Amino acid sequence: MxxxxxxxxxxxxxxxxxxxxxxxxxxxxxxxxxxxxxxxxxxxxxxxxxxxxxxxxxxxxxxxxxxxxxxxxxxxxxxxxxxxxxxxxxxxxxxxxxxxxxxxxxxxxxxxxxxxxxxxxxxxxxxxxxxCCHKTWSAQQSRIMHLFYQGLSASDVACKLGLSEKTVFSHKYLAMRKFGLETDYQLHSFLRYVQSRGVFL
Known part of the structure; x- marks a missing residue:
């Protein structure tokens, strides 16, 4: 069997x-x-x-x-x-x-x-x-990714966290690079997976 x-x-x-x-x-x-x-x-x-x-x-x-x-x-x-x-x-x-x-x-x-x-x-x-050397996001990257998952735009995230848009885009880029994500579609697919597991990295 x-x-x-x-x-x-x-x-x-x-x-x-x-x-x-x-x-x-x-x-x-x-x-x-x-x-x-x-x-x-x-x-x-x-x-x-x-x-x-x-x-x-x-x-x-x-x-x-x-x-x-x-x-x-x-x-x-x-x-x-x-x-x-x-x-x-x-x-x-x-x-x-x-x-x-x-x-x-x-x-x-x-x-x-x-x-x-x-x-x-x-x-x-x-x-x-x-x-195990699995990757994680920094606390700030995790907060930013969570807000992106909720549907906020980069300017909304920047306003909510008191950051510049450039800083938000920089964190987004670094967070995506850590997990080999190349497009926004891949990012949102991964964020849905992370949310379904009940954890934000």
């Missing part, structure tokens, strides 16, 4: 992924698939494969559910892949897959990861948070 947990917002993409995984494991390898209903620490700990829908910048943040992960395959579905190395300990061995990858390439990546799984060195999850 193959235990799989998937965190994916797009129901059509999720349905397509399940069809591909079914073709790969149930049809080709005659292995039954069990999908966990929820993405949480327990399901991540028990899963053989964890598939995450990662928005821009999320790979640089902390995902607490991954703290207790064992020897499992982590696949991150991303909008685009940057060649920058991932330093965060939760994501050291993540397999990044672009969202627009072909079905054949997706199955090949999962099959390769599954084949390599048994020869891999065991991933030690002990003290990963102690050596």
């Amino acid at each position: 193959v235990n799989i947990v998937i965190k994916e917002r797009d129901r059509f993409y999720l349905s397509g992924m399940k069809c591909l995984l079914s073709e790969l494991f149930e049809n080709s390898q005659q292995r039954e698939i069990h999908y966990f209903d929820e993405f949480n620490e327990l399901s991540v700990q028990e899963a053989d494969i964890v598939i995450l829908d990662l928005c821009h910048g999320e790979i640089h943040g902390c995902i607490p559910e991954l703290k207790l992960r064992g020897l499992n395959i982590i696949i991150g579905v991303v909008d685009n892949i940057k060649n920058a190395p991932v330093k965060k300990s939760c994501f050291e061995d993540i397999i990044q897959v672009p969202r627009d990858i072909s079905p054949a390439e997706f199955k090949e990546k999962v099959a390769d990861a599954w084949g390599n799984r048994y020869g891999a060195v065991h991933y030690s999850s002990k003290n990963t948070c102690m050596r």
Whole structure:
């Protein structure tokens, strides 16, 4: 049996992924698939494969559910892949897959990861948070990002915090750069993710 947990917002993409995984494991390898209903620490700990829908910048943040992960395959579905190395300990061995990858390439990546799984060195999850170098915003950047999330313009944020617009834009630029965000769309997508987690970095 193959235990799989998937965190994916797009129901059509999720349905397509399940069809591909079914073709790969149930049809080709005659292995039954069990999908966990929820993405949480327990399901991540028990899963053989964890598939995450990662928005821009999320790979640089902390995902607490991954703290207790064992020897499992982590696949991150991303909008685009940057060649920058991932330093965060939760994501050291993540397999990044672009969202627009072909079905054949997706199955090949999962099959390769599954084949390599048994020869891999065991991933030690002990003290990963102690050596984790995930990024955070300064207190001022966090306040500014929170106000942007609420829909305020740069001039409104500057007025509310008693700063110049230039200072607000500078903080916005630095905050976006920390998480590899290049556009306002990516920033707002990341802010929605952060808000959904109930934390502002």
